[in-house]
Amino acid sequence: MIPFSLSIGDGLGGIDNAKFSMRNIVVIGFLVISTFSEAAIVCPSMPGAITNVNRDIKSEIEASAGRLGRVSAGNVAIRTEVAAKSLFDKFPNVDRSLALQTMAATYCSMLKNSNLTEVEILNRWETFQDKVLDIRIKTASHKQSSQPTAIAPPNVDKEKTVATSESSKSLEFEETRRKAELGYAGAQNNLGVMYQNGRGVTQDDAKAVEWYRKAASQGLAIAQDNLGFMYQNGKGVPQDDAIAVELHRKAAAQGLALAQNNLGVMYQNGRGVTQNDAKAVEWYRQAGSQGLASAQHNLGFMYQNGMGVPQDDAKAVEWFRQAAAQGNAAAENGLGIMYQTGKGVPRDDAKAVEWYRQAATQGLALAQNNLGVMYQNGRGVTQHDAKALEWYQKAAAQGLAIAQVNLGFMYENGKGVPRDDAKAVEWYRQAAAQGLALAQKNLGFMYENGNGVPQDDAKAVEWYRQAAAQGLALAQNNLGVMYQNGRGVTQDDAKAVEWYQKAAAQGLAIAQVNLGFMYENGKGVPHDDAKAVEWYRQAAAQGLALAQKKLGFMYENGKGVPQDDAKAVEWYQQAAAQGNTAAQKILDAMH
Template identity: 25%
Template sequence: MTQTQLQIISSEAYDAFYTEKDYEKAVPLLTQMITLSPPSSPTLQIARQIAVMFANGGSIIARDSPKAVDLFTTLSSAHNDAFAHFALGLLHLAGRGVEKDYSQAASHFTRAADQNHAGAMYYLGVLHELGLGFSKDHEKAMSLFEKSADLDNADSCTALAVIHQTSGDSTKATKYYTRAARENLLALVTLSSIQEASDSQPRFQSPPFLDLTWLGTGVNPSKCLDQSISIDESTQIEFGTDTVLDFSSTTEPPGESTIGLPIPNKHSFHFSNMVKSAGEGNPMALFSMGLWYELNLVPPANHTAFMQIYCTPDQLAKNETPTAAKIALDMYNRAANKGFVPAQLKLSCVTAKGRLDVPADLSKAFTMFSKIASISNDPLAHYNLGVMYLKGWGVEKDFGRARQEFTEAADQDLSDAKFNLALMYDLGIVGSRDIVVANRLFEEAAEEGLVKPDRIV
């Protein structure tokens, strides 16, 4: 094929993708370009993006997993493309367009990891840690997570944080959670919970019992890693932000989001999309924005741009933009008003502990937790009521009601409740001491990293 013919095909492919948005038409044209000549970077990006769109489907294009597999296979076979190998690994994990096969997934992840693909290293680490496609090898998994984390992979940072948290190294855990918080939801919520605990007044730090919390403190590395590779038919496969925008290719901002917020890097890109979703009323996005502001994670350029749509003209004219704490509180309230239970729990803890410039009010917090428990039967609401009855915070001390609330939460498999309930049985609070029940509950809580104290006073 002549250079002129290639240019014609290239022009047709670009028109099909960008102008006509006829992705079915673009695929065979791109396949020709990829097969017949070394593709340019834009061509690779378009081919990857179309394949991702077919893999997940959505409002723009119907899911067609076999077509995604074919396009990724062409990319990987013709050019040993690292992203294509990574994507094929994910598709073999999910069993989309191909049979679910951990060995095949491992093979593709290995080829991508050999080219320094951080995401592939993370999934290889998961497979080694869980013994899927390989023999179980914790040391190999840790090595892969650390290499991937060095390349700024948020999932690997989160995996390392969880592992260090369960081994008792809170300093390393917090460091990795902080690095991952802008891109990984588990890291974001856990970091907020850790900060809240460290900021608490001494009265809320009363071992050996666990404190009020809007997020369970127990965590199981194997469960977390298993969830990351459990991709059902309804789940969108997360291929990574760099599929959409190549932030590494230029120092200039690649563009702006649909709401006019700058996106010079992937953190700004995440925040921009979060603002868009929040503006559409998505409670998870509203809640996440609150966490970003509470933890001071918002990039300065994004904050400045967001103030232009968040504040009134009068506030802007007088330079009276709200504090990060006020914005966080507003976002939590908006999410809570939509029935989002994590936001309701967060606000209840904020009220109990007097955070984000909210006056401490234990009685009000007790009422808030009671309402959540009554409407949603949420285990964390029951657990927090148990803590408040146990300590006499905002309500008269009542060990019987404390045990009842902890039991309600423990029956829903909340490890924090099992831990506190185990302590009550071990200490003989309410009735005679029962070591057998206490040890059973301690063992169950230990599966989530909550270890029985060496000495119980």
């Protein structure tokens, strides 16, 4: 018997070029780290010196702030200016810096205790701060004005997205720098973001770090978290996970959800701290309970995989759903997986497709690949290779290795596109370079058969070995075939048996047949028909026709089992029913 070698995404090759279809569906969950995207309002403290101001002045200041609390967002700026002017006109000798800080502390507290949404609160607070800064600058020479200190620490301003032209971005940068140089922590953080993203200024990570550090030193949580991100990724500073964790922890202790999520990721991955899934879950839960979508997704992932918590698909779905309701693409993809596999929810391919599509349209490569798989296999949608190809291309273009393999498969088999082995090799090579075992195995098959590349057994063995070393059963089997046949390596039955055993132990039916053959014929192991039968039986139980035929042969000839024509016929019939012509010929001869 010639040993069978299996290859690509849908299976491959062997005796008489027989093909075995083994489609691969890849559904992947992943952790999300969030930076630069949200802010939490941090109120300035009430200055102690203001308590020395007479009761009427203090009451007027608090009343002014109170009236502001009832003003719509669009009128905050003008009403702030009116309130300040009225206050200064009524009490010309008041310390204006302290008065403005009192107004800010009172107004901020009212906002935090209001029923407004986070976005509405941030918009009002940002507008208020801008107007107060203008008032301070206009009155900087007033005889009672003290040093130009900030009214806060104010909260980080949300990074503005209205300005689109380069000139407006430049003006935005200059205004932010002006505020930052006056000591406003929020502006310092925002200036760091602008340098980090090259917004209105040449991109400069070192400058970003400089400004994040200034804001972080004032205790601004979002700046501490952003500075942690820079250390975590070695941007503008030497990479240092321990410092990153310290900064994330400081911000998390202030209740910043982003930092709590990021600290969870550090524990999850054992970066800068001892790996601890339970700690990761603890931080994800704190952030998720504040409504942070990325943390909700991550918590769902932990429940889905039983990491740091008992495995619970229903809870995973619950957290994925909360995050998906906010448009989190990773959670949408996670829900797609749960519906596709029927975990935590009734299996529903149509719903899986719906969630994959939502995530895919946001550009999530994993979801694009998964949507391609659904089109390729006609699950939840009408089978459509061209559509599958389209989604694989989108994901592959983003560098997703499994999508590159799937795209290579489409080119190799002419599905949704004219067959092109060279293109298939190109995509397999890109995925193999990322270390994906399946791609390495497929590339080995292309070299073994000279498809899209010059035939080269040595290169085939090289790629099979890389994939086999990662534990891929198909590659282990194929490497065994190369050793058994002396292709690309010195012929060595013992080595062949070693690799067949590894693959067979993982339940790969074709490897179990190949291992049975080695025992039946005493190749690389002592001859042992009983062992051969044992391996043939395991493969036959998986429905492999070749194994069923071999088992029939063993019963017919009493090898490793008592001779039994009835059992032989039974196994031959099962093989013949699957189209095994050799088994059918034996049955014809027996009758």
